[in-house]
Amino acid sequence: MVSYTPSSSSKVNQGNGKCITGDCGGTLKCIGGGSPPVGPVEDFYDVSLVDGYNGGLGVKALGGSGDCQYAGCVADLKGNCPTELRVMDSGSTVACKSACSALNAPELSSRHNTQMFKNACPTAYSYAYDDASxxxxxxxxxxLIIFCPNGSG
Incomplete structure (x- = not known):
């Protein structure tokens, strides 16, 4: 489950709240993306795991033309996350950083170092230049944007 806590003075439909991971400064409408690790939906749509994973997310095109495939991640990657990449809250793993993000090492944003994400979520964008798949x-x-498909997250 992706943790979300509405602020005490707001209603969920006002777009305010705070997330343990992927937070956008107390608002649910991010401009420029949330704080990593987060799985954002991006232009020319994809679901990205480049910065890490904090919950299941999927995007399904309804009509249209071109490459209108499903993009997303239904696997729960937190359970198999290496210890050094885990984001913890109250003793529970709430997210899994990518090696690139956790170690601040862009050279680790290659296909080799993100194979765990790609194997679990083949239609998610898992490393830099992962455009082909x-x-x-x-x-x-x-x-249609689906949060926590099949109970993941």
């Missing part, structure tokens, strides 16, 4: 270019579509 993960970036979708569907035009003229509406999108």
């Amino acid at each position: 993960s970036a979708c270019t569907c035009t003229g579509s509406d999108y």
